[in-house]
Each structure stands twice: as structure tokens, then as C-alpha cells.
Amino acid sequence: MKIIIKPYDDSFVAVSFPEGFNTDLLNAVRKIPKRIWNNDEKIWLVPNTQETLDQLKMNVYNTGLFNVNDEIPDEEQTPLLPEDSTRRMLEILKAKNYSQKTCEVYKKWVEAFLLKYNHRNNLGQKEINDFLTELAVKKHVSPSTQNQALASLLFYFRFVKNENPVELASVIHAKKKERIPVVFSRQEVVSVINNLIGSKKLAAELMYGTGMRLNEVLALRILDVNFDMNEIIVRHGKGDKDRHVMLPQKLVPKIKEQIEAVRKIHQKDLEDGWGKVAMPNQLDKKYPTAAKEFKWQWLFPQANRWKNKETGEEGRWHLDESLLQKAVKKAVLESGINKNASCHTFRHSFATHLLENGYDIRTVQELLGHSDIRTTMIYTHVLNKGAGGVISPLDRM
Incomplete structure (x- = not known):
């Protein structure tokens, strides 16, 4: 089965089926608003807008008659549908043994990127830079979130589009903020x-x-x-x-x-x-x-x-x-603890209390499963007295 989609004039795009079409293909075109049948040339004419073309390609794809790997005999091959791109990306992610959660996150960012630029065919490094910069400047995302989005887009371009974006120096990176983890005292844990x-x-x-x-x-x-x-x-x-x-x-x-x-x-x-x-x-x-x-x-x-x-x-x-998260949140409130605590606070408390008990940081790193010792270093604030160990001059009056 073949389909040819090519420009007709300034207002319309021509759609033809050299090998004929069945009811499913006919309905796929009929669902397009303002489409016209040109009986002289035996072609369909659809409005030349990105929204219409996306809808047309989606309708054709949903017939199940085309394989995403099929070559389309056009002057310029029609790009993959958004669903095809993300589906192929998910297949590659799974083949490379990425976790299910990572697959979902990568899919979310790529879909957001494609949607922002209306699934244009010529997306590249400029759009990646603009997208990432907007995340930092306008949406004020955290550095880790911006890096997550970058990793998703790089994977998409390298393994799905077979491109290798390298000129990313113009990206305005989100400012990294140092945050001390919320930790329970031993009595609060109990x-x-x-x-x-x-x-x-x-x-x-x-x-x-x-x-x-x-x-x-x-x-x-x-x-x-x-x-x-x-x-x-x-x-x-x-x-x-x-x-x-x-x-x-x-x-x-x-x-x-x-x-x-x-x-x-x-x-x-x-x-x-x-x-x-x-x-x-x-x-x-x-x-x-x-x-x-x-x-x-x-x-x-x-x-x-x-x-x-x-x-x-x-x-x-x-x-x-969610059931355990809600139960822990309720338990924190019932305990009268005025901290922004969650299930993850137990993990922070585990690491902090081990260091307080004299265990070396490498042992804590291994137990937590951190790849980088710098991630574990965040808990070393307990190794010195900090502000809580300093006597205020007011207390000496």
C-alpha cells in the first residue's frame, strides 16, 4: 500500500493512492475538514496547514495499513508520526534495558517537545536550546529536571532521528540550589x-x-x-x-x-x-x-x-x-511534626543516623545505592555541630 502526499498550490496539499484505496483510507480522508475531491486528477486536496497534515497522517496511520518503516514515494519522505516516533523510542529504550519509569519520563519530555513545535520535520539544535532555556527561564524548573529533559531529547535525536546535536552551549541552565534534606529525629521516627x-x-x-x-x-x-x-x-x-x-x-x-x-x-x-x-x-x-x-x-x-x-x-x-504516601503524611500530622516530611524522609533519616553513629560514608553510599559519593555527601551536615552547636550571645547575657 502506497500513499503520496505532496504540495498542490499555496492553499492545498495533494493526497493520492497509486494502488487504489479501500473504505478505511477513504474514511481517513473524509474525516479531514474542508477536504476536496478533484475528479479530473483523481486526487484529494486537503488544506495546507500543519494541523490538517498531522490529522491526516494520524488518520492514515490508524487504518493499520502502513508500517512505519515503509518507504513513501514522495519527493521528500513524510516524517514519522509523533506516535511512531515515541513508539520507536520506547522500543529502543527497552532494548537498551532502561527502566519502565525512565521510559515513561523520556516519552513525556519528547512528546512535550514535539507538541511545542507542532511536530515540524526540521527540528534540531536551535529548538532543543530554546526548549531547554524556556524550562529554566520561564518555567523555573530544577537543574535535575532540565537535565532529565536534555537526556530525553538527546536520546530521541541520536537513536530515533539518527542525528547528533552537539552545539548546546547557548542553553541557559537552571541554577543549581543546595537543599538540606528533611530528617526525622529518632523520637520522631518512633x-x-x-x-x-x-x-x-x-x-x-x-x-x-x-x-x-x-x-x-x-x-x-x-x-x-x-x-x-x-x-x-x-x-x-x-x-x-x-x-x-x-x-x-x-x-x-x-x-x-x-x-x-x-x-x-x-x-x-x-x-x-x-x-x-x-x-x-x-x-x-x-x-x-x-x-x-x-x-x-x-x-x-x-x-x-x-x-x-x-x-x-x-x-x-x-x-x-499513593496509599503508603497518604498513610505516612497522615501519621506525620498526627505526630504533631511540623516538617515537610514524606516517605523519602525515612531514607534521609537512615543515612543521617548511620553517620551520627560513626559509620563511614562509603558504607552509607553502598547501602543507599549511590553511584557518586557526592550524592551521599549531602548527609555530612551531621558530622559537625552547625548552627545548632553554636551558643547564641543572647543566651550568655
Whole structure:
């Protein structure tokens, strides 16, 4: 199947199908406002605007009759549709083993970039510079957010468009701001945790007791807890890295109790004809029965099974992040703590308290999973007394 899209005059673009067209293609063109059928030349004429061309290409693509790799016999090949570009980018990201969260972030930034410039075909370094500069100057994004957007666009241009933007010196970078992390005192940790109940309390204890991130705790599976080695394996952490953290001995009885509760839930799911969980790295294809094995079940499963209304299939995911975030926020308020605290505050407190206890910063870096020691250095504010250790002259009066 072939389609030719080329200029006709100042007001219209000509669309023709050399090999004929079916009902789906006919409807794709008919959905375009103000289109005209030129019976003499046997071509369709559509308004020569970017919005119309985008809509036309989208309609044609949605017929499912064209492959994004098909060559279009035109004087200049029609660019990929926005959906094609982002879909291809996602395929490349997954092939390079980028995490799901990174894929989603890259997709968001590329879509925002293409939308800003109406999906023009000649986008390049100037538009990248302008887009990034606007983020810093007008939208006042953080340096990390601007760098995230830059990484997304560079990936898109290099691996999807096969271009290599290098002249990015004119970008106005967002000013880096030094922020001291919010940290709980030891008593505040106890107070917040005591205002939580059930599995949410255990999850919070693990965040403070191991330094794991929120998503790392909730993504734990039964097999990740090693009682014999007194450790927990954090798989696919930030940067898709695995690491080991300690297993707090105070939590051993609670974790074993949680595992038994999960066993009962899993047994009930199996009796109902379900019991599968999502497997990492497509292991379900290599080991078809593994998804039903108990060791692969979530340590913190959600209360109810999800259900696919189309297929009737049911399964169970882990506890949703928002539920724990809301519970911790409520617990902080009930504790009377006037700090801008969140689940991540447990991780900050873990690192700070370890340094206060005399552990070296390299050990803390390894436990937190930081690639760069400079990231861990932010917690060294506890190694000196700081403002809190200075006696005010007013107190000496």
C-alpha cells in the first residue's frame, strides 16, 4: 500500500493512492475538514496547514495499513508520526534495558517537545536550546529536571532521528540550589511509625531500617528476603541496579508473619484459578509456571485483585505507592511534626543516623545505592555541630 502526499498550490496539499484505496483510507480522508475531491486528477486536496497534515497522517496511520518503516514515494519522505516516533523510542529504550519509569519520563519530555513545535520535520539544535532555556527561564524548573529533559531529547535525536546535536552551549541552565534534606529525629521516627498500622507500618519500618526507597520496598518479593544471610536484595533499583541491604533483626518476626499472610492470600488466589504475578525481564516466557510460584509473590500485595474486563483475567499487584504516601503524611500530622516530611524522609533519616553513629560514608553510599559519593555527601551536615552547636550571645547575657 502506497500513499503520496505532496504540495498542490499555496492553499492545498495533494493526497493520492497509486494502488487504489479501500473504505478505511477513504474514511481517513473524509474525516479531514474542508477536504476536496478533484475528479479530473483523481486526487484529494486537503488544506495546507500543519494541523490538517498531522490529522491526516494520524488518520492514515490508524487504518493499520502502513508500517512505519515503509518507504513513501514522495519527493521528500513524510516524517514519522509523533506516535511512531515515541513508539520507536520506547522500543529502543527497552532494548537498551532502561527502566519502565525512565521510559515513561523520556516519552513525556519528547512528546512535550514535539507538541511545542507542532511536530515540524526540521527540528534540531536551535529548538532543543530554546526548549531547554524556556524550562529554566520561564518555567523555573530544577537543574535535575532540565537535565532529565536534555537526556530525553538527546536520546530521541541520536537513536530515533539518527542525528547528533552537539552545539548546546547557548542553553541557559537552571541554577543549581543546595537543599538540606528533611530528617526525622529518632523520637520522631518512633512517633510516625507508631501512628501507622499493618503492612504500612512494616513498610515504613523497612524504609527507615534499610534506607530503601518507597518503590524499592513495595517491589520486594518473597525471594528477596534472605533470613540466613540477614540481608534483603534490592532488585532493579534506581539505574536498574541491584544491591544488598541489612535485614533489621527487630523486623524478622514481623516479616515472617507478613510472609505467612501473603501465603494465605496466594493460596486463595490459586484456588480461585489465578495467582500469577508480573515477572521481571519477561521471565514468564522462559519459565511459564514461575509466575504462580510463591517465592515470586509480592511481600506487600494489594488488598484486591485487578481484573481485565475484556479478558476476564485477574491478578494481583503490589501495594500502590499513593496509599503508603497518604498513610505516612497522615501519621506525620498526627505526630504533631511540623516538617515537610514524606516517605523519602525515612531514607534521609537512615543515612543521617548511620553517620551520627560513626559509620563511614562509603558504607552509607553502598547501602543507599549511590553511584557518586557526592550524592551521599549531602548527609555530612551531621558530622559537625552547625548552627545548632553554636551558643547564641543572647543566651550568655
